[in-house]
Amino acid sequence: MQQGRVIVEGRNLVRKFNDNVVLNNVSITCREGEAIALVGENGAGKTTLMNIISGGLKPTSGQIFVDGEEVKFSSSLHARSLGIAFVHQELSLLDEMTVGENIMMSIEPRKGIFLRQKEIHSKAEVILRDIGFDIDVNRMAGDLTPAERQIVEIAKAYSSSPRLMIFDEPTSSLNQAESERLFAFISRIKAQGVSVIMISHRMDDIFATCDTAFVLKDGEFVFSSPVADTTSDELISKMVGREFKTAYPPRGTYDSGRIRISLRNVCVGDAVRDVSLDVPEGRIIGIGGLEGQGQRELCRALFGIERFSSGDYLIDGQTVRITSPHSAIRQSIAFVPDDRKAEGLVLPLSVEENISTLVLDKVSRFGVISRSRLDDEVAQGIQELNIKVQDPQQLVMYLSGGNQQKVVFSKWIKTDPKILYLHEPTRGVDVQSKLEIYSLVRSLAEKGVSVVLFTSDMLELIGLSDEIYVMYEGRISGHLKGDDATEEKLMRFSAGVNELDKEAVEC
Amino acid sequence: MLTGSVRRQVRQAVPAWIILVAIILLSSLFSSSFRTIGNIRNFVTQSVVLALVAIAQANVLFIGGIDMSVSSVISISTIFVALFSYDSTLGLVGSIALALAVGALTGLVNGIGVVRFRIPAMIITISTQAFLKGVALILMPSSGGRVNIAFSSFMRNRVGIFTYAAIITFILYVIFYVMYHYTTFGRRMYAVGNSPLYAAQSGVPVERTTVITYVVSGLVAAFAGIVLSTRISTGNPLVGDSYAMDSVAAAVVGGVSMNGGVGSVVGALAGAVIMTLINNVINQFGISPYYQYITKGLVLVLSLLIFQLRRRRSV
Structure with a gap:
């Protein structure tokens, strides 16, 4: 399948978040009618790569070519206008609007400034049928099941007639029969010359629909092969095998x-x-x-x-x-949440106030906080966990990620x-x-x-x-x-x- | 005509209309003075200004904002009309234009503050409210000036029980109803109100939609002030004060969600009339006017409860 015309190409793409390199020098070529399976562990850089290709994220360095011409995406909308559509995994339709209105959002048929409600819904219906699903376009998006929402997201992406469609775990909310219908749709658009990239961890999906497997590991390209020439064992072995650093x-x-x-x-x-x-x-x-x-x-x-x-x-x-x-x-019970900035800490407050949140009872008498006991507890916490602060009054928002996390731990350890x-x-x-x-x-x-x-x-x-x-x-x-x-x-x-x-x- | 999401949005207004009809029926039943044609005429006239401000408020609530500056825009509009309109037609046109321009400018500042500087709508509109109130008090420290007599008597002309002002208000409701539910701009507003992020990803110009919405609200609020000046025949720097809260209450009672993206201007109309009716009915029954506030508060809480329960049931 190396003969199709190249639609989109990413060359030597690098993406850094501060000093953290999440994507290192990756090149990918999407051809007409080819479906690429993008696989890798959590944090391998799959989503980052796709966000770059679809304009949602700017690369730190590297180039993107569409139809052989270099482009710099200003937004995902810009990428969409060039025919690149990304079906995101997060499902976020407008609940208060109908299926049809969601699918046709911002490309509504109209007459002057007036919307043509009937045509909006009939066009959306056609698009859904093209995909192979029959969802009532007059239903409210808020009433849909997760699977139906996923389908509507796909229809929405497809409504802009893309030439490259990117799917992020499209089958995660679909059952077997629905997945198969989706695969049939993918085969049809491939036959029409649309290029497809599918992020997936389901080996079955990959072997059912994709032509090429593309493996990322720790932000680097490690392996690529026609799907027909590889096995799930081989793919898994390529994905893993990092060193214990x-x-x-x-x-x-x-x-x-x-x-x-x-x-x-x-x-x-x-x-x-x-x-x-x-x-x-x-x-x-x-x-x-x-x-x-x-x-x-x-x-x-x-x-x-x-x-x-x-x-x-x-x-x-x-x-x-x-x-x-x-x-x-x-x-x-103590709980260290995954989003420390939102749930683990009160960012605009000091280290002292954060550490002592849960032990105020311990350091106060009749509801009045004893300054000296509080200071002792906090000093002990800072020392115990080796938190690097000049002063317990320093605001948590200015600490490094590591020190912030230590503050979270310290807060909980105080509760024994x-x-x-x-x-x-x-x-x-x-x-x-x-x-x-x-x-x-x-x-x-x-x-x-x-x-x-x-x-x-x-x-x-x-x-x-x-x-x-x-x-x-x-x-x-x-x-x-x-x-x-x-x-x-x-x-x-x-x-x-x-x-x-x-x-x-x-x- | 009620296709797609329009049906759902308009349906939000149903409880308010039921409550409105119930209040009217009960009041007519128990108060003979309420059901006189004079009182009904009076009460239609009273409703007009709040009904206009309710459009302005519902407008920004749809996109998930709020506009507390409407009160000062109303006050300052009455002042412009009272200061400049009395002597000539040119003065009248000029004063109206000035009032509308200040309303639009206020909306522009609010809108830009929200989209460019990410200031919460509540804060930026309270700031412009305070600023304009100061300007109004400097221009006219206490009630004064005179409103063009021809203009005010024109607005007070009647067809049946409806003044021209009421008829113009009704026409505006029709125009806004069509705009919200049958134009692309209205659809964009609802999309922004539901989820700005998703709207942006779908190709909706979120910032432009937001700014225009605030400008439109400012214009409508200024117009409400102009209409109010013809009723009180003077300018007054504080006359608009109660309208900021009352308009939010009217919209919310009418089924417009404060979270944005839900409701219809049809409900705002019912809400505005209900809020006005509460005053009227309490007067008719000879109850102390202080109970107006208590009743308004209760009605607001009650309608919020109804919408919360409806929402919970639909989830």
Whole structure:
């Protein structure tokens, strides 16, 4: 399939966020009628690359050519006008408008300044039919199911008659039959000469629709091959295999044999289904998998931000009902959220105020804060975690990511938790602070704290966890001992391709 | 004509119209003075200004904004008309033009503050409100001036129970109704109100739509002030004060969401009439006017509750 005319080409694309290189010198060529499967682990740079190709993000360096001419996209709208459409994964239609109005937004048929409502809906209907789906165009977008929303998003992208269509995990909310109809649509547009890029982690999807596989790892191009000449095993082996660049603390020795947390068939809506697991005292349990497989919902339900819709949640053998973060904190649970700027910290307040948020009762008498006791607590916290500040009054917003995260940890450690839920605890944290956080977490575990680590960083997962559970589409797809885990095994569980689970589960 | 999302938007107005009809029926039943033609005529005249301001307010609420500066725009408009219109036709035209220009300029400042400098709509419009109020008080520290007699008697002319002012207001409602629901500009406003980000990604010029919307609100508020001046025959630097809150209340009672993107101007009309009716009815029953505020507050809370419940049920 190397003979089609080149529609879009990215040459030597580099993207840096501050000093962090997320895309390094990647070149990609999209030809008429060719479907490229873009694969790689979390954080491999897939979405970044696609955002650059579709004008949503400017490359730090490198060139983009459309029809052989170099272009510099000013916006995603500009890219769309050149025929590049990106079907995003985040589903965000206008709920208060109909399906038809959403699809035809800003390209409405009109007469002078007046809209032609009938024509808007009839045209949208034609577009949906072209795609192979029959959704009533007069329904409100707010009433649609996630699958229908996904289809409408695709229709919306297709309505601008693109020549390159980019799909980001298009089948994640579709069932088997719907996926097949989508693939049939992709085959049809390929036949019409449209170029397709599909980000996917489902091997089945890739082999069903794509011509070429394109593998990214750590922001770099590693492998490309016609799909017909490769296997899912080969693709997985190309995706993984990073080196352990970070030193992890030795695994835990704490073993009281007591189970601290038990989950029995818990569900959170459709996002988490029938998850059962045990977390012993003093152990670090890692929860891995590709992004968006229900990890977020699970950890937020564990801390009471969301509710379990069914199943039992036991702490020290007692069933608990945790319906709010407040009730979680009363159970001695601590939670480090993934978005520290929004949820973990109050940015415009000082280090002191952030660290002491949860222990004000401890340092005050009759509701009046004792200055000296507060100062002691805060000074101790800063020292304990080696937070680099000149002054406890310094505002948290001016600290580095690593120091900010240490402030979050310090805040929680002050509550003497028995349980620590960590959600992406080292995202956007420098290497030195990462190491300090790892040894801190391990030392807490050694004191008997039960830790559940939700992370999409596979090396962190393997390096830190005593046991690992992998989630796939809301279920546990694998369970391994930390010592036995390899990236390859985890990737298999994560991609839902492997039936070896049976033996692994018995660990 | 009610196709697509238009039906849903217009349906937001239904509870307000039901409440309105209920109030009118009950009041007519229990108060003989309410149901006199004189009172009804009177009350239609009273509704006009708030009905106009409600258009201005609903307009910005649709795009997810709010406009607290309408009150000062109204006051300053009455002052311009009272200062310059009395002597000549030229003065009349000039004063109207001046009032409209100041209204548009205020809207422009509000709009640019919101899109360019990312100032929350509430803050920027309170700032322009305060600024204009100062200007109004300097121009005319207390009620005064005179309004062109020919102009005010023209606006007070009647066809049946409707003054010309009421008829013009009604025509404006029709124009705005068509604009919101049947033109591309209206569609863009709703898109911006629902989700600016998504609107931008769909090719809607979000910034331009926002600025134009604020300018239109300023113009309509200025026009409301001009109409008000013909009723009170003078200029007054404080006469517009109550309209900022009352217009928000009218729109919200009429089913316009304060989160943007939901509602119809049809509801704002009902809301404006309901808010005016509350005053009228309380007067008719001889109750202390202080209860007006309590009643208005209760009606507002009640209608917000109704919309919250409806929304929750639909989710």
